Every structure is written in structure tokens, then in C-alpha cells.
Amino acid sequence: MDINEILAQVDAEIRDIGTREGLEEFRVKYLGRKGIVAQLTGSIPTLPVEERGRFGQQVNALKNKLSCLIREKEKSLADSGTKAASGEEDLGMPGIAQELGHLHPVTQIITRICDIFMRMGFAVVEGPEIENEYNNFTGLNIPLEHPSRDVFDTFYLKGGEKLLLRSHTSPVQIRVMQKQKPPLAVVVPGRVYRPDAVDASHSFMFHQIEGFLVDKGIRFSDLKGILEAFARAVFGEEIKMRFRPHFFPFTEPSAEVDISCIICKGKGCSVCGRKGWLEILGSGMIHPNVFKHVGIDPEVYTGFAFGMGVERIAMLKYGINDIRLFFENDLRFLKQF
Amino acid sequence: MKFTYNWLKDFVEIKITPEELAHKLTMAGLEVTSLKAESGDFVFEAEVTSNRPDWLSIIGIAHEVAALTGRRLKKQQPQGLKAAKSGQKPVSIRIEDKKDCPLYTAKIIREAMVGPSPDWLRKRLELIGCRSINNVVDITNYILFTYGEPLHAFDLDKIVLQFYSSKALQLGKESRGPLEILVRRAEEKEEIVTIDGVKRVLDKDILLIASRTKEPKNQRTIEQSMPVAIAGVMGGKDTEVTAATKNILLEAAIFNPVTVRRSRQRSGLSTDSSYRFERGVDTDTVLAASSAAAGLILKLCGGKLALARSAGMSLQKKRGIDLDTCRLNGALGAKIPSLKIRKILESLGFKVKAKGKDSFSVTVPSQRQDVLSEIDLVEEVARIYGFENIPTSDPALAAQLKDNRTRDLVAQVRETLAGLGLNEAITYSLVDRESLAGFSGETTLEILNPLSQDQEVLRPTLALSLAKAISFNLNQKQEYVNLFEVANLFLSASGKPREELYLGIALCGTRELFLEQGLVREEAGLLHLKGIIETLFCRLGVKGHSFKAGRGPAALDIYVGDKHIGRMLKLPADLKARLDIKNKEAFLLEISLERLFGFAPTEKRLTPLPKYPGITRDISFILKEDIAVEEVLGAVRDQAKPLLAQVRIADYYKGKQIPGGFRGLTLSCIYRSPERTLTEAEVAPLQAAISALLTERFGARIR
Structure with missing residues (x-):
């Protein structure tokens, strides 16, 4: 028998084997006591002396190859785990377990963002949703009859006390700074309310995360450093950032912060309005007037503050295009997060 | 604010492309939101923040462009207007309260030809979305957008005529005395028809321009005056300039921002004019704008300037602010050289005088009413220097070791419930009063200014919102709904509003469990709610809870010790029907987390394991x-x-x-x-x- 012929046929032969029994048959056929390899070995003495050495090596190589093939096949038969005749489980059937519930995407984003800031040394503080005009406006350097208030349309409560539903989380700045002395590093998540007509991008209730840091010698460059670290943690290391001058009554200088569009990587697409940039938060150095309102000396302490819309971040991260989905509580929506 | 490339170029040389200009402006704080090529020009639309009324004018933006590109403003030709002597009776101006109107100027132009505007003027206005009316009105608008000073042109003859045609007075034509322009508050229920043709009923919060004539025969001033405009908001229909107008009274004034704001809110009329007055108009600009408008009217419509009058004060005190460049760099964390700081401020029109090695005395130009203190100057320098050129740094932060117990416990609640298969919902805190009936008997806190019925009251219960979420999901063909929410409820405690953190759970329908024996269908019930809440109690280490029969047939009150912490119930048929929940039972639970957390031990203690087998x-x-x-x-x-x-x-x-x-x-x-x-x-x-x-x-x- 020609060894080369045998070598050529074993590959095809073993490929077609699908059971352990078949494999055993194959083993006996080649490596058994009376198998082909044994026969070949037995034929060595019949050969001319000068051929014996080379032939012996070839038989050895065949033997090694067969052992190797059989070992591999054994492994693959064990791995495949398809329905076995021996009464083992069919693992194609569904697994048995309790279905796990899902946390709301807004909760998940809040947790993630708060965790990032907590790792940097910020504490999480929450405040009431019903506020007074002082904490929501006046204390934050927003005069009551001034156009700067127009962006903060506000729900008021009936009754003589002029109570309102906070239109941003910034009143918690006032509450914390009135009670505690610097150094302060705080993040504030929570619900906020504005009487906006509801559509795909507006909701009369949404969530914000506010943050502020107050200490001696806090600089604008620190604001940039902290927010860049934050944006990289949330959106990835490659994200680019830019700070644009803006106006907020409670900060000076004020900046809006854009990140390079996470969809098109800055090339311009429908999500970023072809600009390549997405606005994600507002920030700035806390205005000296705010410090004066809470009795902190602006000559001694400086600080920065920032605020962002949680739904907006969630929409960007998860590719959600309608803010109303967050509050419909459709299980088909919730179960995707 | 819309403006065009060519319009800007009238005031400043621009050597960069419109796209580059848009980028530079955006990065300096004037965010360009759209840029379009149109009719041989480029139209920019920019978001002007409320602190920068100077950017509500072409000249103001040109100032910024000059600073950003290192150029100077082009010099404008002075008007050199002189009023011609005329035999006409003069016009006088009376301001009832200088606080409402610090400055009022009037110019009278006689024998002007009102007609269509020349093409260049019409095109410019149309490019920025302003409809062309006639040359006189277009000129006032053109000057408004160029200078940021709102102007108004009255038909002078109609002011007088309107006055005499009013039923209150029956005087002969020959007895007309000199005209007086009066700036005063409206009487309650006084009326005016504005240019948009709407009759408006006024009140004392609204400031008016009114007219009256002095009675020459007995030297008695007739007390009654007729309104001709809502000051700073919109003119009256009866006195508007039309094709038939010959003689024009051109108003340029300063009105108090708060007064205009109230007038605007009361009348419900927001105009280009009120928008600028509310944000503050530069007093120095008033005279320049008025002269420019009069000059342009004489040029385009002919006529003679007959009279120029003004009342009130125009001069604003120039403010000087000290700036320490070390403090500036300290606040920014930057190293901007003093020379550079000086150059930036000067390019923006500030006058800078050196005081010491690192300090300046800076005089603020009148159009920059927003710059009040040193930190405002810091922002100006940072803006033009470029936020992107300020380095980043990491502040040293102390470790925060104080934990937020409520937040940690809420996280445990959420994780436990999700582990039990429940899905977290977030529903609106505002609900409508009518739907609340049957869900809660609590006194509710009411919203003064809801936009819709759905926002009438702050909810004192989670049950309604969660029941609605059940109904919504059943409508989406869900067989099994299991939701929870953690949110504040709003209660009224002897008239004082109070917020309390609550947990709500909702179960409805049939759950399908795939087990070894096959599919098992299990209908939700009160025992499921009980199981969930007991697992949660166990997770939090809360001991000693009990359930007691509550109000209603399938309602239970939940206690820990003898403290009531919440309730659970099967939704009664009438409430189910109201929410359109059909063929299924719905189960709701709500407990006060605030009260529950009071029973959650802060520390765990080991109970020794039994020594002997049981x-x-x-x-x-x-x-x-x-x-x-x-x-x-x-x-x-x-x-x-x-x-x-x-x-x-x-x-x-x-x-x-x-x-x-x-x-x-x-x-x-x-x-x-x-x-x-x-x-x-x-x-x-x-x-x-x-x-x-x-x-x-x-x-x-x-x-």
C-alpha cells in the first residue's frame, strides 16, 4: 500500500465522522492491533535494506498524524454538545432563569455621570423640586424682571408664597453654599420643570445634573480640565471638545461646551446639524454676585459650575430621537437598556 | 438676529470668507446658527445672548468683527443736519415720569414723498426677513437693524387730526394750538388700535405715547390726550405712515427696559423694537440713529427737516473699572501678557490707561452696558484671546468620604427590584386633577400656570401615573406589565408643601415562565406584590413589617412596627374602566422610602449560628x-x-x-x-x- 495515498485519504475520511463510535472505528482501522499502521510496520522487514529507513520514517509520520487527527476530533465531538443519544440535555433549548428587570436609561446615565464625578472627589447632593424665587433666580444673579429670565419659563404654585417648580438644578448651589463653607465639590442630579410645549425635543419635565467646585484659587483652566476628563469618561478617549463663550447670569466667564459629533466624528451629519459639534453642557466660573448672595467672599474663593441635560446625553449616547420616549414607559423601550 | 455679509462690510473691512467669519463669531460667543448664500450676499443668523444688546445691531457686530480680525471700523459721514426755519407751530414734548422714559427726541420732516423703497434698501430688509412697507417705514427699520435703536415714524397730520376727530372734543379747525407729545402711562381700559389692526385694551402698566394740543385762546391746556403708540412696542394704526403721508414725526427715544417688558407682557406684543428696549438701548446711539434716519429720509424721500426737539437726559456716566492683569491670569489659569490684554480691550472699544506695572484703568464704551466689573473684563479678554488657547489643569480635590445614605439605599432598592424582574419607569410629576379622583384623597398642590390639563396639580400618589403606564403598555399588546418608580410625592402639610420620596410598583397581566416542565403561565396578584416588597425589606434589613386591611375590598396597609409606611391594592373596577384596562387585574403598591429607610439598620450584626442540629x-x-x-x-x-x-x-x-x-x-x-x-x-x-x-x-x- 502506498503511504502517500493513505495520507491523502485519512483527512477526508475523518472529516465525515460525526460520532464517537465512528471515530473509534476509524482508530481501530488505522491504529488497531491489526490496523493499517501495524500492517505497514510489519512489512518493513520485507523491504530492501536501503529503503527500510525512509519507509520507517514515513510510517512514523503517518502514525503521528493519525493520533493528532483523532485527538482533535475527540475534542470537537465533545465541544459540539448537540443533542446526544445518551440522554444529555439539548442545550439548544432556552435556558431557565428569571428574567431580569431594567433600570430606566435616565437613571443609568445619572448613575454613570455621578460615579465619574464621585471618583474625581465630588459628593452627590439632592435638593427639593419645589423652590422659592430667591434660590431659583435672585440668588443666582437672575433679576426678576429681566430678559435673562426668559429662557427659564417656570411653573408657579398657587398660593401667596410665590413657590415654583425649580426650572434648573442650580438652586441647590445656593442651598449648599448657604449651609457649608468651601472647599465644596458637589454634583446634583434631579428633576426640573419648564412650561414648554411637548414635542420630540421638548418636555415640561426633564432631568439635569449640576456640578460645582468652590475653593481658593480655582481657575478657568480647572473647569476645562475637569470637564474634559468627564467628557472622555462618558464619550470615549478620542472625543474632541471645544469651549464657546456664552452667557449665563450665574457664571462669568461662561462657556458652552461642545463635543465632536459622536455619530459622524466631526464630519457633519443630521444629528449635529452638519456642524460636526454637539452641545452637551453649559458652564462657567461662579459669578462673584452669587458668592455675595450666599456670604462667601469672592476675593478669597473662586469656583466653577456646570449643568447638563440628562435626557440630551442619553439621546446622544443611545441614539434616541424623541424625548417623549423617556416618559411613555413602553416596556419595549425600557427593556433595551 | 439676522445680518448680511455686505451690510457688515459697510462698516468694517472683511478679508475672510463668510464661513471663516461665522466660525470666528461663534467661537467669540456670537453663535452663528445658519449661514446661507442668497441674492449675491450671505445671510447669517446668530443667537444673541441677553447680555449683549449691542449685538442686536449691524454696527455692534461690526465692532466685534473688527476686534476679531484686527481691523478698524469705517468712519461714517456725519449727517450735518440743520432744521429749516418755518412758520409752523412748534411741537413740545412732555415726559410724565423720567424713569419710564429717560430720553425722547422728535424730528419733524415736512413734505416728504412717501413711496416704494429703492431696490437696495428693499433687498437688504427682505434678506433679513423684514417686509418692505414704504420708504419711510423701511428707513426706520433699516436704521433699527443698523444701529440697534428702534425708531418710529408718525404721520404728523394724522396725530393732530386724530386728536380733533375724537368725540371728546368738538373744536373748530382754526382753533388748533401747538402739538404736545406726551409720554405717559395708559388709563385703565383706555384703548388703541395698533398697526397690526388689533384693538388693544390697556392698563396702568403700559406706557403710551399720546398727543394733545394746547388751546391758545384761553391759554388752557386740554387735559385729555389721545394715545398714538404703545411706547417702545408698536405704533397706532391711525397715525401710521402711508402713501398719503406728507409730514412726518420721527421718534427716537429710550424707554425703561422693565417698563417696556411689562407693556410687552400686558399687550402680548413682542416686536423688534420691544426686544431691543427690554435688553437696553445705548443712549449714545439715539441721536446718531435719529440723525442717520432723518438724513436718509431727506435723501430718499425729499422734504425738509423742520424741527428737532428732545427732552430728558442722554448722557450716561462713563464707567471706569480697575483691572489687575495678575488677577486676570490667576482667574483664567493663563499667562496672557499685559500688552496683549491691553490690545484686546482696545480693539473692543474700551479705553485703557496704565495705572501700574500690571494694572489698568479701563473705561467702558457706552454700548457695553453688560460690562460692570473686573470679572466682565476678564471674560472679554478670554473671549477674544480664545477659550481654546487657555490651558487645562487638574484642581486638587479632597477625597469625599461622607456617604449619601438615601442615595445609596435608593440604589439598593432599584437594583433589588430590577433583580426581581421589574422595569423602572419615570412618569410625570404633574397630573390632571380629574383623573386623580379615586386614586388619592390628599390635598393637592396646584399649578398656577399649567400649559394643559395634564399639568394641573403636583401628584400626591404614584398610583395614577403607574396605572396609566399599565394601560399604555396593554395598548401596545404587552401581556405582562411590571414596573416600578422612585420619585418624590408632593403633599400639603397644613398648607405648607412637602416632598416625600416614594416607591411605586405596578403589576398586571400574565407572566410566562419557561421552566423545565414547559411554559408556566402565572397571573399577577397581591401575593406577588407582597413577595416583592418582602424581598426588598429583607435586602434592606427591615424587620417587623405587617399588612393590615385597608380601605376598600382589596386594599392593604403596610406597616413596619406600628408605623404606616404605605399601601397596596387591587385596582377597583371603576378606576380600571376609566383608564381603559380591560380583561386584566392591576395591582399597585406605594410606600414611603423616607419612612422605610428609617427602619433600615446602618450596621449589620451577626446572629450566632445554632450550636446543635434541629x-x-x-x-x-x-x-x-x-x-x-x-x-x-x-x-x-x-x-x-x-x-x-x-x-x-x-x-x-x-x-x-x-x-x-x-x-x-x-x-x-x-x-x-x-x-x-x-x-x-x-x-x-x-x-x-x-x-x-x-x-x-x-x-x-x-x-
């Missing part, structure tokens, strides 16, 4: 359905204490082998002593006593 004995029996198992368990515990360490229901069955009205129960009893290993002989009599108790006292049949 003996477990089960007992199965059939019990009448109307006997409460709680009572049975209590009796069993009493009977076999103290060796009975634990008794629990190990199985429960109903079915063919159990007679109707009965149920089968298996109790699992564990006997244990802390002192020794119990023997069978000790346990057997106790187990027998329990059997006897069950049969004798509860009529049970042992199986």
Missing part, C-alpha cells in the same frame, strides 16, 4: 379557606414554644383532591434547643399537640 417535622392538613393562615401560624408558635424555632408554610395546594371551600397546607416546623441536641422523644409530643390544636381549634383535617 429536627424538622412537616405536617399537612386541609383547612377551611376562610381561616386566615396568619392566625393558624400564631397559634402553632404559641403552642410549641420555646423549642419550636421556626414554622413556615412549606407548600400550598388547591385542586381535585381538595374539597371545595378548603385548601391544603403543609407546615414545616423546625425544633431546636440552644443547649442540647433534641431527641425524637422530645419533639413527638409537641408535634402531636400541634396536630390536636389544628384539628380541635381550627377544624383542620390532618392528611
